[in-house]
Amino acid sequence: LAKTTQPISMDSYEGQEVNITCSHNNIATNDYITWYQQFPSQGPRFIIQGYKTKVTNEVASLFIPADRKSSTLSLPRVSLSDTAVYYCLVGDIGPALIFGKGTTLSVSS
């Protein structure tokens, strides 16, 4: 399984764009990159998933360079409610998701 490395914490202000980068140097050919968000005392919530290039949905964008050894989750114009832990997961192992410690994002006014 590809190991992921992401910053432990990040700080931002409301209205700013936040980019969280995840390194996964040993990503395999069949691996997808998936990001989850978790609020305190709640289960993780799926944000976005991609394989290569760029994926965008209503809440975030995911940028994946050609070598796929890293990926960047982009959150446009964050608000206080975006304060959460963000997990980057890489793999093609079925429902046995492997979580790291994630990135704690703190958004201030």
Add this chain to the structure above:
Amino acid sequence: DAGVTQSPTHLIKTRGQHVTLRCSPISGHKSVSWYQQVLGQGPQFIFQYYEKEERGRGNFPDRFSARQFPNYSSELNVNALLLGDSALYLCASSPTLQGTSIQHFGDGTRLSIL
């Protein structure tokens, strides 16, 4: 549509006791997975069931067991509880076993061991 539901939401037990946690998946989802999340860490995979059969098991002792029922709901059982079993236990469901299948999590059961 109802999401993944777990019961109870909170539970307090003492060392040596037994506990049963319950999970109802999203309607139509045949796969259920269980995770343990201790404070400050990401969720750790315990079990995965699909069509009532165990399809995966994480690095947990035999005190942990689970099963899935014909309606795809699931139970997680933990025997001989230890203080270290205090954690948030999460259940997730997905429609298939495919690696890209998105898992939908419940809000967990907070288990405290005294």
